[in-house]
Amino acid sequence: MIDLLSYGAFFLTMALTYAVICLGLNLQWGQTGLFNVGVAGFVAVGAYVSSILTTPAIDGRLGGFDLPIVIGWLGGGLGAGILCFLLGALTLRLRADYLAIATFGAAVVIQLTLLNLEGITGGPFGIGFIPRPFGGLAENPSLFAIANLGVLILLVLVSYFALQRLTRSPWGRVLRALREDEEAAKALGKDPVTYRLQAFAIGGFIMGLGGAAQAHFIGFIAPDNYMPTLTFQVWTMLIVGGSGNMRGAILGAVLVWAIWALSGSLVASVFPPDQQARAASLQIVLIGVALCLVLLLRPYGILGEAGTVRAPLRRALRRDLNSHSEGQKTDV
Structure with a gap:
């Protein structure tokens, strides 16, 4: 029972680190329409900067700042x-x-830079001994896992409500206007480059924050962790959950990570150790199949933007049409 509880907390913690990253991508693509396929690079920057700031001094590598984890994040x-x-x-x-x-x-x-700057990033050997939140509870695995899960839940909630407030503000409406019809937004005096630059930077901040949290939860990072596969994973999470919907981004992260983890266990039990490369490829195939099924059954994702933006617009249009019809009857 204790092992099951620890694994469940571990699973959810990893899923929520991806949820934070997915929220950042949702601001860039789902709200603004910025097609960013360099997610892995920005996540890596957040992970490495936080790790360098918080790890103790190690010979041959920049570090030793030993700052608090919050400062690192x-x-x-x-x-x-x-x-x-x-x-x-x-x-x-x-x-x-x-x-x-x-x-x-x-x-x-970014990935090649991390691989070659051994004096700063540790090169192919990466960075270890990254401090974890509540490290003093490590002797009690269940309590340690639950405490870390609590930290990630808090981080996801703060990110969610902050981004939700931003996207529902006039600033967020400008982003969606630029996404849908840039010329109309420009006619109203809105500068597309300024607003897109703001959204791109804020989304990058959220991605870096998610990457930093993931690094401190795992305790070790290396350049191989930030291959293009990570970008594919995060994009799949957003599309499955529902692009443009903050809750959909979180749901998609949890569901896709569950498919990834379960498929990893399945192919590992089927393929012998000397065929793990084939097993990893099969994982990607399974994620692709799941993505195709979602796109066929739910084109806007499980919790698509239709429920948060398009539906209210349809209701407003229906009210306008009804008012127009009633006005015509009165004139008659």
């Missing part, structure tokens, strides 16, 4: 947010597939 978020701001200032005038190519190239550059 904020530093990781700021690092990713600043990088997004700088990259966005150069690329946000590009559209659709051009922006995707630019962000993917940035992620590849």
